[in-house]
Amino acid sequence: MLLSGKTALVLGIANRWSIAYAISAAYVREGAKLILTYQSERQKATVEDLSAELKAFKVLPCDVTKPEELDSLVSQLRIDAGRIDACVHSIAFANREDLSRPFLETSRDGFLLAQEVSAYSLVAVARAIAPLMPDGGSIQTLTYLGSTRVVTNYNVMGVAKASLEASMRYLASELGSKNIRVNAISAGPIKTASARAVKDLTKMLDAFAEHAPLRRNTDPAEVADTSVFLASDLGRGVTGNVIFVDAGFQIMGLA
Numbered sequence: 001m002l003l004s005g006k007t008a009l010v011l012g013i014a015n016r017w018s019i020a021y022a023i024s025a026a027y028v029r030e031g032a033k034l035i036l037t038y039q040s041e042r043q044k045a046t047v048e049d050l051s052a053e054l055k056a057f058k059v060l061p062c063d064v065t066k067p068e069e070l071d072s073l074v075s076q077l078r079i080d081a082g083r084i085d086a087c088v089h090s091i092a093f094a095n096r097e098d099l100s101r102p103f104l105e106t107s108r109d110g111f112l113l114a115q116e117v118s119a120y121s122l123v124a125v126a127r128a129i130a131p132l133m134p135d136g137g138s139i140q141t142l143t144y145l146g147s148t149r150v151v152t153n154y155n156v157m158g159v160a161k162a163s164l165e166a167s168m169r170y171l172a173s174e175l176g177s178k179n180i181r182v183n184a185i186s187a188g189p190i191k192t193a194s195a196r197a198v199k200d201l202t203k204m205l206d207a208f209a210e211h212a213p214l215r216r217n218t219d220p221a222e223v224a225d226t227s228v229f230l231a232s233d234l235g236r237g238v239t240g241n242v243i244f245v246d247a248g249f250q251i252m253g254l255a
């Protein structure tokens with residue numbers, strides 16, 4: 001029960017395969033009081049069903065591109081929970097065509113959209129939630145190796161993840177004096193709705209399992225357990241880091 005007595009806000013469940021779902025399940029297992037958000041009416045019923053299954057305390061709407069929704073989320077959290085100890089940002093989006101055609105063809109709108117939803121939203125979420133962490137807390141985001149290495153077809157999302165990781169470091173630096181830790185978990189590829197938008201995902205998963213030191217793909221449950229560590233007091237000395245949960249893939253050069 002590593003998270004007993006803690007309240008956690010998890011943004012980014014779309015369905016049962018979402019990394020945020022695995023994280024939520026692990027948080028409940030460890031005794032956290034769980035609050036979930038959904039992006040839009042389209043996902044509301046699914047997230048409410050999953051929330052009932054997880055015995056979450058509350059489900060609230062939040063499209064991170066709408067400042068008014070973030071504002072009402074914070075007002076509601078103040079009333080319902082008063083305090084947040086852990087906040088997981090598990091959100092990204094890019095146009096499907098930007099995850100298949102050459103990076104050189106990326107449109108201005110597609111580039112800005114990926115940056116807004118996948119990187120800037122961490123800044124907006126951190127600014128909104130930090131005041132609800134008066135005694136400190138843990139803010140986490142999900143990233144991928146495509147931020148620092150070229151991964152074919154990851155393209156515009158790789159650039160957004162680079163921006164996300166840099167944002168995480170600046171936030172960690174500024175929020176450290178409030179005892180708020182900010183970290184990113186870099187997960188290996190996992191078959192989720194977002195990942196399916198990347199062209200040739202299956203090829204990527206096969207190559208990954210062949211070359212990763214652990215010779216297998218990444219299990220969302222192991223990403224979730226690392227998130228538990230970061231949210232718990234065990235992670236109290238860790239901030240500003242990108243922690244790889246990727247079966248070791250990122251250490252490999254030529255295999």
Ligand SMILES: NC(=O)c1ccc[n+]([C@@H]2O[C@H](COP(=O)([O-])OP(=O)(O)OC[C@H]3O[C@@H](n4cnc5c(N)ncnc54)[C@H](O)[C@@H]3O)[C@@H](O)[C@H]2O)c1
Nearest residue numbers: 012013014018019039063064091092142143189190192194
């Ligand atoms: N699946 C992978 O291979 C993998 C690997 C490394 C990192 N990640 C990252 O993990 C995170 C979660 O992705 P996932 O793989 O679980 O896929 P997913 O599709 O299940 O989750 C993505 C979530 O982002 C949400 N979202 C998109 N736009 C939003 C908006 N405007 N407002 C609020 N929410 C919005 C979606 O509703 C969805 O819940 C993403 O940041 C992704 O880049 C995924």
